[in-house]
Amino acid sequence: xxxxxxxxxxxxxxVKIRVKPDKTGVDTQNxxxxxxxxxxxxxxxxxxxxxxxxxxxxVAVSIGPSQCVDTLRTGLAMGADRGIHVEASYSFLxxxxxxxxxxxxxxxxxxxxxxxxxxxxxxxxxxxxxxAALLGWPQATFASKVVVLDKDKQSATVxxxxxxxxxxxxxxxxxxxTTDLRLNxxxxxxxxxxxxxxxKPIKKMTLEDLKVDIKSDIEIxxxxxxxxxxxxxxxxxxxxxxxxxxNEAHVV
Amino acid sequence: MTRAILxxxxxxxxxxxxxxxxxxxxTNLSRCISTLILAEHESGSIKPQTVSTVVAAxxxxxxxxxxxxxAGSGSSLQEAASQAASCHPSVSExxxxxxxxxxxxxxxxxxxxxxxxxxxxxxxHILASSSSFGKNILPRVAALLDVSPVTDVVKILGSNxxxxxxxxxxxxxxxxxxxxxxxxxxxxxxxxxxTPITESKKATISQIDLSKFKEDxxxxxRYVGQSTQDTERPDLGSARVVITGGRALKSVENFKMxxxxxxxxxxxxxxxxxxxxxxxxxxxxQVGQTGKIxxxxxxxAFGVSGAIQHLxxxxxxxxxxxxxxxxxxxxxxxxxxxxxGDLFEVIPELLEKLPEKK
Numbered sequence: 001x002x003x004x005x006x007x008x009x010x011x012x013x014x015v016k017i018r019v020k021p022d023k024t025g026v027d028t029q030n031x032x033x034x035x036x037x038x039x040x041x042x043x044x045x046x047x048x049x050x051x052x053x054x055x056x057x058x059v060a061v062s063i064g065p066s067q068c069v070d071t072l073r074t075g076l077a078m079g080a081d082r083g084i085h086v087e088a089s090y091s092f093l094x095x096x097x098x099x100x101x102x103x104x105x106x107x108x109x110x111x112x113x114x115x116x117x118x119x120x121x122x123x124x125x126x127x128x129x130x131x132a133a134l135l136g137w138p139q140a141t142f143a144s145k146v147v148v149l150d151k152d153k154q155s156a157t158v159x160x161x162x163x164x165x166x167x168x169x170x171x172x173x174x175x176x177x178t179t180d181l182r183l184n185x186x187x188x189x190x191x192x193x194x195x196x197x198x199x200k201p202i203k204k205m206t207l208e209d210l211k212v213d214i215k216s217d218i219e220i221x222x223x224x225x226x227x228x229x230x231x232x233x234x235x236x237x238x239x240x241x242x243x244x245x246x247n248e249a250h251v252v
Numbered sequence: 253m254t255r256a257i258l259x260x261x262x263x264x265x266x267x268x269x270x271x272x273x274x275x276x277x278x279t280n281l282s283r284c285i286s287t288l289i290l291a292e293h294e295s296g297s298i299k300p301q302t303v304s305t306v307v308a309a310x311x312x313x314x315x316x317x318x319x320x321x322x323a324g325s326g327s328s329l330q331e332a333a334s335q336a337a338s339c340h341p342s343v344s345e346x347x348x349x350x351x352x353x354x355x356x357x358x359x360x361x362x363x364x365x366x367x368x369x370x371x372x373x374x375x376x377h378i379l380a381s382s383s384s385f386g387k388n389i390l391p392r393v394a395a396l397l398d399v400s401p402v403t404d405v406v407k408i409l410g411s412n413x414x415x416x417x418x419x420x421x422x423x424x425x426x427x428x429x430x431x432x433x434x435x436x437x438x439x440x441x442x443x444x445x446x447t448p449i450t451e452s453k454k455a456t457i458s459q460i461d462l463s464k465f466k467e468d469x470x471x472x473x474r475y476v477g478q479s480t481q482d483t484e485r486p487d488l489g490s491a492r493v494v495i496t497g498g499r500a501l502k503s504v505e506n507f508k509m510x511x512x513x514x515x516x517x518x519x520x521x522x523x524x525x526x527x528x529x530x531x532x533x534x535x536x537x538q539v540g541q542t543g544k545i546x547x548x549x550x551x552x553a554f555g556v557s558g559a560i561q562h563l564x565x566x567x568x569x570x571x572x573x574x575x576x577x578x579x580x581x582x583x584x585x586x587x588x589x590x591x592x593g594d595l596f597e598v599i600p601e602l603l604e605k606l607p608e609k610k
Contacts, residue, residue, distance in 0.1 A: 017423065161384070224423070224426070226421060233588070251570070
């Protein structure tokens with residue numbers, strides 16, 4: 001079985017972002033970029049499944065400008081077997097990304113597609129669900145805990161983090177799984193693996209190759225900063241805190 | 253041709269299914285707003301997030317109708333439908349899909365159901381709350397309809413213009429939906445509070461005829477089980493007071509102090525990702541960018557450093573209180589009241605001195 005993992009290059013999670021003064025977006029010039037943390041977890045899970053003997057190959061895919069190749073190299077260094085870079089501009093909506101992944105799945109025929117549940121830049125949490133819909137495959141989103149594969153029955157048991165707690169589903173393969181934060185701790189790429197990764201293949205593809213039309217039914221009108229909270233005060237004792245909560249804020 | 257006739261003719265031809273080249277913008281035509289809301293219910297009643305979603309639907313414009321879609325099976329579904337019919341005066345009808353297929357909220361049959369219902373009537377908008385239920389199902393619906401959804405909407409500026417948070421809420425993105433198909437949205441319910449309802453009105457309840465609803469002969473996903481914590485504490489997403497503990501609590505046993513304080517104030521218990529990862533509390537208490545978003549009147553954070561991802565979940569709280577030993581903790585930059593001190597001393601003192609809950 002082959003596993004396809006989609007990985008996205010995003011602003012690093014620790015960066016304090018700045019909204020551009022012209023309100024067209026967030027400033028990403030000279031800002032540290034990394035693989036989306038959820039995508040790292042997705043890749044890590046795929047690698048563990050392969051190491052457990054349930055998959056033969058892990059293919060990492062990234063869609064975007066040429067710098068995505070850096071993200072793919074990180075994925076290859078973690079242990080993915082090969083990479084696919086689909087050249088595209090960054091402003092693609094999740095639906096277009098989903099269509100690209102669907103086209104790739106039609107070509108590669110994976111048994112599983114792993115994605116992070118959301119990207120920490122747009123926080124959409126849509127792509128995995130959309131890929132599953134376009135392929136007509138079952139979906140198991142926000143996966144946490146262990147994903148167990150039943151090789152004979154070709155199915156996976158997934159624990160999902162939901163508002164009420166944890167829900168367990170069983171899905172027939174091929175299926176789409178999106179990963180939540182507690183699924184695993186991704187490995188660091190060791191230096192020998194980083195060197196090995198340089199010779200692993202990254203195939204370049206275009207939208208024309210995949211016969212995908214860009215869907216542009218959402219326009220970004222402007223990006224602004226959220227209203228700032230007015231600054232607070234430091235109190236010196238519990239008594240003072242209770243006094244203020246009672247008489248100033250009127251919340252107790 | 254009048255605009256209304258043109259609109260009906262075009263939607264009848266189902267241009268929504270065509271590719272991008274043929275999509276037509278309806279932004280200049282006055283749209284008749286007809287909203288379908290995928291409702292959530294439990295133990296015979298509608299969940300509060302669904303009522304918030306109805307409130308949100310009112311912001312879309314002059315609503316011609318708001319239909320609530322309830323799916324499930326058996327008597328608790330029918331009870332919920334009855335309750336839903338008078339949950340808000342804006343609801344014009346309740347549609348009920350009663351079948352074993354919907355016993356559990358699996359995305360595949362539910363998304364197919366929404367598409368099935370949509371084919372009976374052209375809704376201009378399809379909404380759900382951005383709960384784990386809504387987030388799981390609605391994007392799948394959108395892809396079936398070949399439209400881009402707008403998820404986690406915090407403000408509605410019109411029938412096709414919305415604001416949603418990005419970068420963990422450190423920026424707000426104003427977007428315009430320009431597609432021809434239904435506008436699919438998930439709503440961040442803390443941004444659409446429900447005001448007490450004085451008007452009482454009962455909507456019509458119709459049972460959906462599922463005889464023509466095609467479903468895969470063999471379901472490819474199955475519900476196996478669930479583990480939830482039974483608690484007397486109010487629901488985290490809608491509580492007036494939230495008391496949160498971080499990793500500084502150091503143990504499951506210590507976290508009971510947080511619970512005691514929550515109980516004293518009649519509040520819900522929250523936790524940071526670090527506390528959940530460490531196993532002090534279950535995952536459904538996690539507050540933050542990828543956990544629950546809360547907007548209580550009072551949010552108290554004990555031993556919480558204030559990472560960007562946690563702050564994303566609490567920024568709309570009215571009053572934020574932080575207690576931390578570290579005077580440089582980022583949480584103090586957003587707190588209205590900060591106390592630099594040891595939570596193991598502060599919490600007992602608070603328990604002693606706080607007045608009983610109102």
